Amino acid sequence: MKKLKAFPKGGVNPHDNKEFTNSVTIRNAPIPSICTIPMHQHSGAPAKVLVSPGDAVQEGMLLGEASGFISAHVHSPVPGTVKDITMVALANGMASEAVVIELGGEFNRSGKKIQPVEWRNLSSSRLLKKIKEMGIVGMGGAAVPVHVKYTIQKGRHVEFFVVNGVECEPYLTADHRLMLEKTEEVLEGIEIIRKILKPDTVLIGIEENKPDAIAVMEEKIEQRGFGFHVFSLEMKYPQGDEKQLLKSLTGREVPSGMLPIEIGAVVSNVGTIFSIYEAVVFNKPLIERVVTVTGSAVTDPANLKVRIGTKIGDLIEECGGFRIPPKKIIAGGPMMGFAQVDMNSPVTKNVSGIIALPAEETRIPRETPCIRCGRCIRVCPMGLSPAYLYKWIDKQYIDKALKEGLMDCRECGSCGFVCPAGIPLVQGMKLGKLLAEKKRA
Ligand code: SF4
Numbered sequence: 010m011k012k013l014k015a016f017p018k019g020g021v022n023p024h025d026n027k028e029f030t031n032s033v034t035i036r037n038a039p040i041p042s043i044c045t046i047p048m049h050q051h052s053g054a055p056a057k058v059l060v061s062p063g064d065a066v067q068e069g070m071l072l073g074e075a076s077g078f079i080s081a082h083v084h085s086p087v088p089g090t091v092k093d094i095t096m097v098a099l100a101n102g103m104a105s106e107a108v109v110i111e112l113g114g115e116f117n118r119s120g121k122k123i124q125p126v127e128w129r130n131l132s133s134s135r136l137l138k139k140i141k142e143m144g145i146v147g148m149g150g151a152a153v154p155v156h157v158k159y160t161i162q163k164g165r166h167v168e169f170f171v172v173n174g175v176e177c178e179p180y181l182t183a184d185h186r187l188m189l190e191k192t193e194e195v196l197e198g199i200e201i202i203r204k205i206l207k208p209d210t211v212l213i214g215i216e217e218n219k220p221d222a223i224a225v226m227e228e229k230i231e232q233r234g235f236g237f238h239v240f241s242l243e244m245k246y247p248q249g250d251e252k253q254l255l256k257s258l259t260g261r262e263v264p265s266g267m268l269p270i271e272i273g274a275v276v277s278n279v280g281t282i283f284s285i286y287e288a289v290v291f292n293k294p295l296i297e298r299v300v301t302v303t304g305s306a307v308t309d310p311a312n313l314k315v316r317i318g319t320k321i322g323d324l325i326e327e328c329g330g331f332r333i334p335p336k337k338i339i340a341g342g343p344m345m346g347f348a349q350v351d352m353n354s355p356v357t358k359n360v361s362g363i364i365a366l367p368a369e370e371t372r373i374p375r376e377t378p379c380i381r382c383g384r385c386i387r388v389c390p391m392g393l394s395p396a397y398l399y400k401w402i403d404k405q406y407i408d409k410a411l412k413e414g415l416m417d418c419r420e421c422g423s424c425g426f427v428c429p430a431g432i433p434l435v436q437g438m439k440l441g442k443l444l445a446e447k448k449r450a
């Protein structure tokens with residue numbers, strides 16, 4: 010195993026707090042009696058609703074059809090009856106049309122033995138089509154539809170397929186547990202992707218705080234004779250950001266405004282790869298995912314396999330409720346996630362964790378003027394000047410912010426994490442991007 014340095018510029022070292030759940034085996038969350046399934050759980054256009062109130066639906070049935078190339082199908086996580094089609098607030102603060110299903114009838118997948126598909130006989134275009142049919146999207150954050158990411162333009166060549174097993178956000182352990190408990194399945198998922206993308210090399214990046222995952226992945230790779238390369242990476246946030254991970258593993262930099270394919274790379278995280286395995290081998294749509302429910306305000310933190318559309322509040326209840334009153338509840342990781350106000354928000358395809366923190370662990374600093382300490386500049390992995398960008402956005406000088414690299418911001422939160430003045434820098438970057446989009450429209 011080669012030991013690589015981390016990405017060269019910036020980064021921070023928050024406490025990883027993974028001890029709550031990193032040795033907790035994944036278990037099934039209860040099936041919700043009401044499931045709320047948003048049509049916009051991915052980047053691109055929302056899916057178009059195909060059902061009406063009163064319709065009976067089966068587990069895994071198509072509820073929403075992708076509308077356009079950058080879009081994804083949405084399937085029913087449970088059997089039952091469509092109660093309503095309504096607008097819901099998502100965990101990321103956006104709104105989406107959603108299908109509400111009341112549980113009822115028989116499960117046609119769960120608990121039944123399904124014959125695995127002999128996928129090695131299928132063509133790469135058939136495999137890609139299957140991934141599209143099953144509504145697979147990136148499960149690490151932006152939820153880019155995978156069939157879009159894996160459609161490589163003619164004349165391009167994939168040099169590296171990179172497996173993102175970094176999971177650098179504090180508290181989250183869903184991918185860690187998948188690597189430990191579903192090692193063979195993850196490796197078979199990589200084999201499927203290898204058949205589609207035909208990369209020269211497969212690189213697997215895992216942060217050094219998961220030595221058990223590194224060991225088991227290396228052992229199984231050797232046993233199976235796969236030529237994949239596992240790299241232990243230094244713990245440094247945001248090591249799991251696609252651009253930083255590529256810098257760490259390949260030494261190459263994705264140019265501003267470009268995608269990894271520009272440097273011959275495609276990246277997917279472990280959760281996504283596991284879903285691809287299930288989609289191809291068991292014809293299983295993306296109707297459930299592993300969610301880490303954690304934080305010191307939670308009675309019994311756990312890694313839960315959750316049906317999409319389950320309420321956040323139901324997951325907290327499944328973990329014994331609150332041990333102490335939480336001051337802040339976050340969907341996703343504490344660095345890039347979203348503070349929650351509504352416990353009825355449904356889990357979507359890209360919600361990797363729910364974190365409940367008591368007051369003493371919640372830093373809600375009072376904002377004071379910038380003291381020009383330069384810390385935000387030092388930690389920015391993209392080499393930006395967050396303090397200046399924030400100033401331009403605040404004054405609504407969007408063109409100036411764009412010129413200074415606003416669109417290169419990865420929204421990693423490192424700048425806000427170190428700012429002694431409590432300036433909400435990353436929120437400023439997000440606002441700046443929205444204003445820039447509005448201006449372009
Ligand atoms: S949020 Fe953006 S500006 Fe701040 S450190 Fe991360 S990349 Fe840099």
Ligand code: SF4
Pocket residue numbers: 378379380381382383384385386395396424427428429430431432
């Ligand atoms: S870290 Fe905060 S106080 Fe320091 S320069 Fe950046 S914005 Fe100003």
